[in-house]
Amino acid sequence: MDRAMDRKSFVVALDGPAASGKGTLGRLIADHYGFAYLDTGSLYRGVARRLLDAGADPGDEAAAARAAKEFSLDQIDGRDIRTREVGAAASKVAAMPSVRAALLDFQRRFAANPPGGARGAVLDGRDIGTVVCPEADVKFFVVASPEVRARRRWLELRAARPSLTEREVFEDLAERDARDAARADAPMTRAEDAELLDTTHLTIEAAFAAARRVIDGVFQRCEG
Ligand SMILES: Nc1ncnc2c1ncn2[C@@H]1O[C@H](COP(=O)(O)OP(=O)(O)OP(=O)(O)O)[C@@H](O)[C@H]1O
Numbered sequence: 001m002d003r004a005m006d007r008k009s010f011v012v013a014l015d016g017p018a019a020s021g022k023g024t025l026g027r028l029i030a031d032h033y034g035f036a037y038l039d040t041g042s043l044y045r046g047v048a049r050r051l052l053d054a055g056a057d058p059g060d061e062a063a064a065a066r067a068a069k070e071f072s073l074d075q076i077d078g079r080d081i082r083t084r085e086v087g088a089a090a091s092k093v094a095a096m097p098s099v100r101a102a103l104l105d106f107q108r109r110f111a112a113n114p115p116g117g118a119r120g121a122v123l124d125g126r127d128i129g130t131v132v133c134p135e136a137d138v139k140f141f142v143v144a145s146p147e148v149r150a151r152r153r154w155l156e157l158r159a160a161r162p163s164l165t166e167r168e169v170f171e172d173l174a175e176r177d178a179r180d181a182a183r184a185d186a187p188m189t190r191a192e193d194a195e196l197l198d199t200t201h202l203t204i205e206a207a208f209a210a211a212r213r214v215i216d217g218v219f220q221r222c223e224g
Pocket residue numbers: 017018019020021022023024025041124152153156199202203204205207
């Protein structure tokens with residue numbers, strides 16, 4: 001493993017639709033291999049949160065681009081960016097090329113020079129394997145059925161919002177996924193060289209074990 005990682009930062013890219021399990025896997029992979037982890041969705045959510053807090057329209061591209069240019073991760077410390085409203089607004093600002101351009105450099109720098117001197121980086125999002133890090137060492141496209149994803153996200157959100165129904169979450173995810181896949185700039189799509197990881201019937205531990213097998217296989221090929 002050491003020789004494989006002597007060189008540049010080792011990059012793991014995780015893409016896929018909402019609530020498929022990318023972030024869960026990303027954190028586990030980063031902990032296991034001692035890599036830095038970046039949830040790139042939090043950048044788009046942070047921009048959206050800022051606009052909503054300022055009473056601005058998330059459809060206002062000039063305001064969104066300004067917020068993206070001024071964005072830094074510490075702006076989201078302690079802020080609730082995991083709400084339905086922020087998720088929906090994030091996918092609107094994420095369709096704007098000027099917003100994506102303003103956030104691209106930060107993501108690429110994180111991958112190439114992971115913070116804390118880590119030897120690798122795990123990034124999860126929608127366009128990591130296709131646009132942000134097309135040269136990533138390992139790419140996954142993580143999926144699960146829409147029903148299973150809606151259930152998982154509903155279980156997560158209902159404590160803060162007991163009136164929320166599973167159907168509403170299902171519809172939110174369907175709308176967001178459709179917008180993310182249809183936009184012209186950096187749409188959500190599986191990179192040709194990405195491993196498809198379907199977590200519909202996998203526990204978190206089983207999905208993590210499947211991801212580790214792929215990553216360990218790449219390490220071994222690098223060493224051999
Ligand atoms: N294999 C699994 N089995 C059961 N629950 C899971 C599994 N993977 C993830 N979860 C749960 O599903 C929810 C969504 O997972 P996670 O946040 O990792 O998805 P995500 O793809 O990163 O979503 P988003 O793109 O919206 O950030 C979480 O509550 C997580 O604990």
